[in-house]
Amino acid sequence: MDAVDVSEHYEVTSVDSPPSLLSIVIDTNPRAWAALESRLSLSQALSNILVFVNAHLAFSNTNQVAVIAAHVNRAVWLYPTAAAAAAQKPPAAARDHSGDVQMQDVSAETNNSSSSASANKYPQFAQIESSVFSSIQSLMAETTVQDLDQYTTQLSGALTLALCRINKASQALSSSDTTLSNAAPVNSTAPPPVKGRIVVISVSDSEPSQYIPTMNAVFAAAHNQVAIDTIALAGDSTFLQQACFNTNGIFLKASNPQGLLTYLMFGLIPDTEARESIITPAHDTVDFRTACFCHGKVIDTGFVCSVCLSIFCEPPENAECLTCGTVLALGNYGAKPAVLPRKKKKKKKIANGSGREETGSATGTPKP
């Protein structure tokens, strides 16, 4: 249609691909990193991750990065941090009466924000690096001995934070009127304005008590077309395996943790769009077994309460659900399988207890 009246000439078509927001969740469990120390230390891992971040940023000017630490007892932002946001804010707020922004000397600003700024480094790289390092240092300094009592990490919180950030970024880029009518976005066919994805660098086991919040985050990610990729350096991360499967992400089990950068650069650099045209590492088997609520046993066949969907490994006592207290009908569990009804046996009438063959007459043959 546009070709007829030549108006397509005036259509501004942007060939730029939508920006890609990479959120990296680093599992900073001190115990697990201490166990890995001989092969890969946390500081080495961080520098590898920063190279990966820089590679992602170098793809496009519009690409963004967020880094989150999943620590033993909390999840914190490493980049961007509230402090960094506050540091950026004053120049924007300092408008004079004509609405102009006061320009500041560049060298003065970079000297303030990062002491290690060099002329040979792209300032954004330096900014992220200094932010990540300083946040990690303060995080480790704040970690107390009591915190180390916990063995696992606050993964669900870190995923939730990353998803909120991606959601905000995509809302900022999409037009505002669609967000009102689609407060519950259902048309998942349209591509999102931001290609969001989350890369989890995992070193510890999955915590069963975080199952529901983690799964909530996974479904939200699948809903918003955000892929969750995982590189598992150590530990048994069952939930993350399921998360990757559900969100079409990549799950890599790193047998040689010292090659972290290689895994990242070769396995996890393509974004969700590029992934359609390359062959990604496949999930061969995914463990979908679940833990029962009563004993914490991993089971593959279980009993589910129809009211609250709690899973039990055996019918609970008194047929009463342990979670919601409902009395449950056991259904036909334990009943014999339905087969063809048993044929009624013809009753042999035995007359007079003797083995004499029956004759048609009601009375026996008179004895002589």
Add this chain to the structure above:
Amino acid sequence: MISAALSIITAFNSSARPPSNSSHQSHSFVSYFSRIKSPSITRSSHFSATGSIQFAMADSDGEYVADMSDDDIMDHTVTDGDPSAARPKGSKPSKKKRDRNGSKAWEQSKRTWETDLPEEDDGMLNLAGYEAERRRRLLRDTTPLQRGIIRHLVLVLDMSFAMAEKDLLPTRHRLTLSYAAAFVREYFEQNPISQLGIVGMRDGVAVRISDMGGNPAEHLERLRELEGQDPQGNPSLQNALEMCRGALFHAPSHGTREVLIIYGALLSSDPGDIHDTISNLIADRIRVSVVGLSAQVAICAELCSRTNAGDESQYNVAMDETHYKELFLAATTPPVNRTKEQSTSSLLMMGFPSRTLAPGGTTSYCACHSKPCREGYLCTRCSAKVCRLPSECPACGLTLILSTHLARSYHHLFPLRNWVEVPWAEAGQSTACFSCQSPFQEPPKPNREKGKDEAAPAKASAKGVSESGRYKCQVCGNHFCIDCDVFAHMVIHNCPGCQSQSQAVPVGVDGVMAEANGNGHANGDGVMVIDG
């Protein structure tokens, strides 16, 4: 069309006069229905200039032409909440004066071309109303209720002549089909272990569109085939309900049996007495909810209230496209179990198979579709291979699901608590949203009289909107922005603050349920309330 007598419910409004004009013939039976319980009947007359307009004016035969004079036409240009401002001065002070005083619901409806964003003096957009709208959708009762999670629902779509109306753009029929596709996706996202069937009403009979099943792709395919068909004929409520009854006959007792009807017409062409059908529905524990598109119809109201134990909230009439979508998609949330007797709860045996590849990279046939496939799931009891979950093992009949399917429904049972508004007095403790790190407005200085005086009345008017733009989770005390508030409650169902700080997490037998997530455990140990 079947030649059934139009046995429509003679009991209702017998006072309506038969129309004098013969051109009204096709609409005459609408007068049997009780009229105008909701303002939407007026809306119907307002937007459809040809069809049901005669219906609304059926009482005023002589004045009919006069009423359709310019003041009604000018109604189309009504812009904002105040109808009197946009109306010409020469508007007749007729008997409709009573109606003019209070603005009708349809007058407040926001059409896209009418919505102009409110602008304040300084050129900044006043988004308080916008925020209030988003909050209103968000705030809901967060008491954990016992819900029917395993659902069996039949969606009944009106495909009769009434759906050709263009009051919902592009037409009612096309809009319904696109919303139905959205409904199917959302339904299976929210209720992964539930079943759905689709039935259509056209030519006086009920047409089966798709059978009861748990696979969204199948339903979407069938819905796509409908797009080429034009709506025609009369709808038949009774035929459709009888077909639904048949489809739900085999639904197990622990699941719900529901019917959702999208009803555009104001009549029903039934072969028998629909009251018998309603009684049968009640006997079969089927609950019916109806979304009307034109006006409230008495038989629908009766149908909903009788099958829902007197609850009348299941019958709603859509005012505009947005409202329609909202009503339609509201049915994706699992219904509340009202009484213990309504559904017998039972313990279901289920298998949680793991995904496996066929050994040696070979392919094998799946037992469910007899298609060769590489990967699949092996039944945990008999090791038959199925290619897709959730399903029932074709060999031994065990229900096979993914544990993630169960996890997807947990948020209905333990909803996230609503967050509260933060006044300026407490706003100082945060400078940026906890979850997305976007900066907040700074609290106003006490001596800055300009900003405060202007902002205060506008912000205070909108209910549920925080004046400082911050919203607080009452469990963890962190502050969040409106976007994260909406996202956390609508999509993710986690509180980012509670999840990011582990308080002493109680790990016990039900430790999975009792985690500190700000999720509403109003009853302490997670026992759910049975409503009513």
